[in-house]
Amino acid sequence: MAAVFQGLGAATAFSVSNSLDSRKFLVSSRKSLSARKASFPVVRSDGSVVPRSNARVRRAEQLITNAVATKPDSSAASTTSKPGHELLLFEALREGLEEEMDRDPHVCVMGEDVGHYGGSYKVTKGLADKYGDLRVLDTPIAENSFTGMGIGAAMTGLRPIIEGMNMGFLLLAFNQISNNCGMLHYTSGGQFKIPVVIRGPGGVGRQLGAEHSQRLESYFQSIPGIQMVACSTPYNAKGLMKAAIRSENPVILFEHVLLYNLKERIPDEEYICSLEEAEMVRPGEHVTILTYSRMRYHVMQAAKTLVNKGYDPEVIDIRSLKPFDLYTIGNSVKKTHRVLIVEECMRTGGIGASLTAAITENFHDYLDAPIVCLSSQDVPTPYAGTLEEWTVVQPAQIVTAVEKLCQ
Amino acid sequence: MALAHLASSSSRSNLLKPIFAALSSTPSLRCPISSAAADNTKTLTIETSVPFTAHQCEAPSSLVDTTPEELLTFFRDMATMRRMEIAADSLYKARLIRGFCHLYDGQEAAAVGMEAAITKKDSIITAYRDHCTYLARGGTLLEIFSELMGRQGGGSRGKGGSMHFYKKEAGFYGGHGIVGAQVPLGIGLAFAQKYSKDGTVAFVLYGDGAANQGQLFEALNIAALWDLPAILVCENNHYGMGTAEWRAAKSPAYYKRGDYVPGLKVDGMDVLAVKQACKFAKEHALKNGPIILEMDTYRYHGHSMSDPGSTYRTRDEISGVRQERDPVERVRKLVLSHDLATEKELKDTEKEIRKKVDEAIAQAKESPMPDPSELFTNVYVKGFGIEACGPDRKEVRAVLP
Numbered sequence: 001m002a003a004v005f006q007g008l009g010a011a012t013a014f015s016v017s018n019s020l021d022s023r024k025f026l027v028s029s030r031k032s033l034s035a036r037k038a039s040f041p042v043v044r045s046d047g048s049v050v051p052r053s054n055a056r057v058r059r060a061e062q063l064i065t066n067a068v069a070t071k072p073d074s075s076a077a078s079t080t081s082k083p084g085h086e087l088l089l090f091e092a093l094r095e096g097l098e099e100e101m102d103r104d105p106h107v108c109v110m111g112e113d114v115g116h117y118g119g120s121y122k123v124t125k126g127l128a129d130k131y132g133d134l135r136v137l138d139t140p141i142a143e144n145s146f147t148g149m150g151i152g153a154a155m156t157g158l159r160p161i162i163e164g165m166n167m168g169f170l171l172l173a174f175n176q177i178s179n180n181c182g183m184l185h186y187t188s189g190g191q192f193k194i195p196v197v198i199r200g201p202g203g204v205g206r207q208l209g210a211e212h213s214q215r216l217e218s219y220f221q222s223i224p225g226i227q228m229v230a231c232s233t234p235y236n237a238k239g240l241m242k243a244a245i246r247s248e249n250p251v252i253l254f255e256h257v258l259l260y261n262l263k264e265r266i267p268d269e270e271y272i273c274s275l276e277e278a279e280m281v282r283p284g285e286h287v288t289i290l291t292y293s294r295m296r297y298h299v300m301q302a303a304k305t306l307v308n309k310g311y312d313p314e315v316i317d318i319r320s321l322k323p324f325d326l327y328t329i330g331n332s333v334k335k336t337h338r339v340l341i342v343e344e345c346m347r348t349g350g351i352g353a354s355l356t357a358a359i360t361e362n363f364h365d366y367l368d369a370p371i372v373c374l375s376s377q378d379v380p381t382p383y384a385g386t387l388e389e390w391t392v393v394q395p396a397q398i399v400t401a402v403e404k405l406c407q
Numbered sequence: 408m409a410l411a412h413l414a415s416s417s418s419r420s421n422l423l424k425p426i427f428a429a430l431s432s433t434p435s436l437r438c439p440i441s442s443a444a445a446d447n448t449k450t451l452t453i454e455t456s457v458p459f460t461a462h463q464c465e466a467p468s469s470l471v472d473t474t475p476e477e478l479l480t481f482f483r484d485m486a487t488m489r490r491m492e493i494a495a496d497s498l499y500k501a502r503l504i505r506g507f508c509h510l511y512d513g514q515e516a517a518a519v520g521m522e523a524a525i526t527k528k529d530s531i532i533t534a535y536r537d538h539c540t541y542l543a544r545g546g547t548l549l550e551i552f553s554e555l556m557g558r559q560g561g562g563s564r565g566k567g568g569s570m571h572f573y574k575k576e577a578g579f580y581g582g583h584g585i586v587g588a589q590v591p592l593g594i595g596l597a598f599a600q601k602y603s604k605d606g607t608v609a610f611v612l613y614g615d616g617a618a619n620q621g622q623l624f625e626a627l628n629i630a631a632l633w634d635l636p637a638i639l640v641c642e643n644n645h646y647g648m649g650t651a652e653w654r655a656a657k658s659p660a661y662y663k664r665g666d667y668v669p670g671l672k673v674d675g676m677d678v679l680a681v682k683q684a685c686k687f688a689k690e691h692a693l694k695n696g697p698i699i700l701e702m703d704t705y706r707y708h709g710h711s712m713s714d715p716g717s718t719y720r721t722r723d724e725i726s727g728v729r730q731e732r733d734p735v736e737r738v739r740k741l742v743l744s745h746d747l748a749t750e751k752e753l754k755d756t757e758k759e760i761r762k763k764v765d766e767a768i769a770q771a772k773e774s775p776m777p778d779p780s781e782l783f784t785n786v787y788v789k790g791f792g793i794e795a796c797g798p799d800r801k802e803v804r805a806v807l808p
Contacts, residue, residue, distance in 0.1 A: 108602065134602055140632065145591040145625035152595020155580055156530070158602060179585055180592060188573040188581065189564035190785040225786050248788035 084267045090260040092234035093123045096241035097161065099270065101131060104159065107245055110137040110150055111163030111200075120165050121201060121260050147173035147198070151180045151250075154194045159245060167202030167254065168214035181250045182225035197244040199253035203294055203344055204392050206258065210380035213388075217254055217321050218350040228321040229275055230254040230293045234264040236319060239273025247275060254321070256294045278325035280332075284314035286406055287338040290329060290355060292318045295342045295393060302398035311402060313340075321351055329355075330363055337368040338405050342393055347375045372401050448474050451745060457674035457703075459684065462662050464669035464698070467687040471679040475747045477523065481678050482738045484522075485515040486757050488539040489735055490764045491548060492708075495538065495555060498768065499712045504555045507584075508569050510708040511539040513676075516734035517642055517702045518543045520681025521610060525689060528605070532580040532593040533612035535570035536642075536706075540612070544579035546572065548767035558774040565777040566785070578607075587613060587620030590639070594626040597637035597697075608636040608692045610685070616647025618661050627697065631668050634696035638688045639665075641701045642675065648710045649719045662701035669695075675702030676732040705732065 087095070101107045109124055115138035118125035128136040139146040143164065150160040164170040170177065177198065184192050204213040217228055227249050231237035237255070244251035281296065282303060291299045296317050303313050314332050318325060333339055339359060343352040352373040359371055374393045381391055452470050459466035492512040498504045511518070514536070521531070522543040533540050538551055546562055554561025555569055562572050563582075572582040580596060583589040593611030600607050617623065618641055630637045641661040645652050652659045662670030669691070673684040684700055691698045705728045709716025716725070742748050748756075 140625070140628055142622075142625035142629065144622045145594065145629060148588065148591020148622065149595035149598055149626070149629060152532070152580070152592035153599040153602070154595070155575075155592070156596055156599040158599045175585055175588055176591065180583070180588060184581075185788060186785045187563055187567040187571040188575075189562065189566055191563070191573050191575045192580075193788050195788075227787070 082265060084265045086263060086265045087234060088260065089231075089234045089237050089255075089262045089264075090121055090123050092238040092264075092266060093231075093241050093255070094125065094127070096238035097124065097245075098127065098130075100242055100245040101127070101135065104245075106157060107159045107161065108135045108137065108153075109161045109163065110139055110146055111161075112139055112141055112165045114138060114163050119163070121255075121257075123260075124163070143169050143172040144176060148176040148180065150196050150198075151176055151184075151194055154196045154250075155184065155192045159195045159197075161197040161199060161245065164198065164200035166212055166214075166257075167200045167216045168211055170198065170200065170216060171214075171219070174219070177220065177226070177250075177252075178223045182223040185225055185249075193248050194250045195248050196250045197241075197247075197253055198250070199241075199244075199255060201255045201257040201260070203254075203256040203258065204376070204381050204388065207383055207385055207388055208257070208381075209383050213381035215345045215350070215376070217252075218345045220252055221322055221351060221354060225250065226322065227251045227275055228254065229319055230256075230321055232256070232259065232293050232296045232317055232319070234262060235266050236273050236279060236317075238266060239271055240275065240319070242270075243272045243275045246272070251275065254293060258294055273319075276320045276323060276325055278328040279317040279319050280328065281315040281317050282313065284312040285336060286312045287314065287340055287402055288329070288332040288336045289313050289315045289340045289342060289398070289402070290318050291315065291342040292321065292351070293344060295344050298393060298395050299342050299398055302395035302402070305395065305399050306402055309399075309403075311406060313402060318355070324355060324358055326358060326362060329359065333359060333363045334366050337366055339367065339371045340398070340401055340405055341371065341373040341375075342398055343373070343375050344392060345375055347373075347378050350375050369405055372405055374398065374401055448476065450474060451478070453679055453741065455674065455677050455680040455683070457677065457680065459680070460662070460672040462660075462665075462670035462672075462699075463667070464671065464691065466671060467683055469680070469683070471683045473679060473682075475745070478738060478742055478745070478747060481519055481523070482735070482742055482753065483756055483760070484519045484543065485678065485735045485738060487548075487760045487764070488512070488515040488518065488542060490757070490760050491542065491551065492538065494764050494768060495552075496708065496712065498552070498555065503772070504569065504712075505557075506568055507535065508555070508712040509536040509710065510712070511536050511706070513707040513728070513733070514642060514644060514702075514704045515539055516678040516681055516737075517640075517675045517704055520678040521640070521685045523678075523682045524685035525608070525610070527577045529607045529689070530578040530580055530593075530596045530600070530609040531612065532589050532596060532609065533582070534586065534589055534614060534617065535582070535584050536614075537570070537572045537582045541572035541574060541579060541582070544574050545577040546574055546579075548764060549770055552768050552771035553774050556771055557776065558771060559777045559781070560771070560774045564781060564785075566781065587617040587622050589613065590617070590620070590623045590626045593639075594630050594635060594637055597630060597635035598633070601633070601635055606693065608638055608689050610638050610640055612640045612642055614647065615641060615643040615645060615652045615659070615661060616650070616655065618643075618664065619647075619656055627665055627668055627699075630697040631665075636692040637697045638685070638692050639668075639697060639699045641699065642704055643701050644704050644706045646706075646710070646719065649714065651719060660701075662699050665697070665699045668697050668699055670699040670701065672701045672703065675704030676728075676734045676737065678734055678738060 113120050114124040115128035115133060115136045124136060147162055150162040153160050181194050184194055202214060202216055220228060229240050231240045240253060244253050289299050299315055303315055306313050314336055316332055341352040341355055343350055345351050352375045356371045356373050374397060377391045379391055382388055450472050452472050455469045455471060458469050489512050492510045495504060495508060495510060499508045518539045531540060550562045554563055557565045559565050570582060570584040573579060590611055590613055593609050596609040600609060643661055647655050662672045671684055674680045688698050688700055707725055739753055
């Protein structure tokens, strides 16, 4: 156990073992890149340096060809020989949660329908039977007060995980999250820690309507004192859940309604992802594409097309929405000199807007072109399927934007 | 007792020498049993002048047991609080205290009586009128004045201000600026107490203005549903900022508002009644779940220092309450009528308190402001070797301790 956690201090998020067989190997779509120059080593986000080899063995990447639906592992032929186990994203969250609850009796869950019902997205299924009603607490529909309750309990030393059935409902608890959760450590001069995790699904789903398709990361991002992370794969979902629970700071973990059924093989051994690190999804050279949560899959879909057209995008899943991992992002900008941000937040005041400002402030000299930010339209999410599709960034738009950027 | 350290041992023993001087006892206080020989620990039983009114429960007896030592401590503590708040008033007018300053004078009995009934392991959480509660929970005058003046030595390192006093080791959870937001937090404290099964309770204080907040009813439902050891205390000073209670609440019987949650109405200007009620409430909460206490109290100052306090109530009303119901005067009369101390001794105590307060102010005035680097401390908690870097790190990462 100690070996795995040492990784935390040395800034790595990923599994320490070098047997990355647990990750899918991506070979087929890279054949067209043989002409590329590879004169410098790739710096992975775990800090280790992977010298480019002619064999082009790409490690630690994952290409999900379809944005949402579950696809069986493409190299499933040798499943039995691969280490690790396969599961869906919500099961990964549950695994992380269960491991942490086993490890520390102070960890408890509270939210609507998390207990007997098992969670509206099955993240907490079975936990109430195992840990009892007090540790997996079914609350009445009173977001303001149960969020406040979780924060008050955290002041005494408990580590509650507060689930919002949909992130949008947490708007009712905004006062508690902003004033009490974010600021108490500061206004008490460091006396109180608020080690809560506030999690829940957000984002645009399948015709859920305007009020159930909100992206709260843009509202919460200026609250001082909180950390925000967004998970996108089963691997980082489990890792970020565990890291968030162990963190002494209040962490808001953004999940996405449409990603709960993603399947992936994750390691058997215990691991944690760093809360402040971004994930290098696909190293490249021509353009840096920054994204998070569900848009990662739209980007990867667009990347396939781009690669066929001869571009080499570098895709980074920023994961940490507050604070931004400007180290990884900066290294990428210095390499490619072009940035495209693809996000699901609204155009105005979203994560993309802040990220654009941060990159411009810090890396302006390295940019060859203005930063392009693709976000959702500034409209309430409509119900009609076609309209809903148009509010959110689609892969075709990403391809067009990259082509334009790389001219 | 939190403020006991203020009393030097020599003056204590002076006050408690047996005194047989005949002093007139005021007829308004009914004292059926009094002891002429003032033994420190002899029990005095005093009847409270206003009986308790109960809702859905049995009211406790209005005969309260106390000791001479306790009564004198009450006097000393309340007089200190009174003096401290008046000093804060002058400091605010001298612009040494800025922003908001909500004073508690007139309501001292609620803080002192509550403290007498509980231990430091029980939790208290209140709103922004928290200077005296902080003092009762163990804060020092120096810490209070330093924090009020924004100095480094303050309870919250100068970063909280008047509305953000906290003392974790004494179970004082603040100190909150948003009206009513502390109630769900307080229910969370009670939840944690139930979770760890440590036999303690949480006192959640709010005012008559906050009693109309929805989150209060949400929290009440939750507390009653799970039998949390929470005691909700409505410090009803009859005015929510500038609006009188009858203009803001359809039902100003705040102790009844819990419906299925039992309630008790207490004379909040009588420290012994408060003590009795809190003791009763603690026993009740540990067995049966939440209970509401409504303290009928009064504040002499306006809502805060920016409010003169006289536009929505008459000066006659304020001086009337001061004459008839002042908590410090009541204890003074009790002490005198039971021959526990002479008039002069009490006056000397007050002078001593005044001196201590002035000294604390002088020391706080000289103390340094926070260092500029304090701006960035305590935003996040560091730990686990995680690299928590701000958004402007460039090349170098720092691994935090």
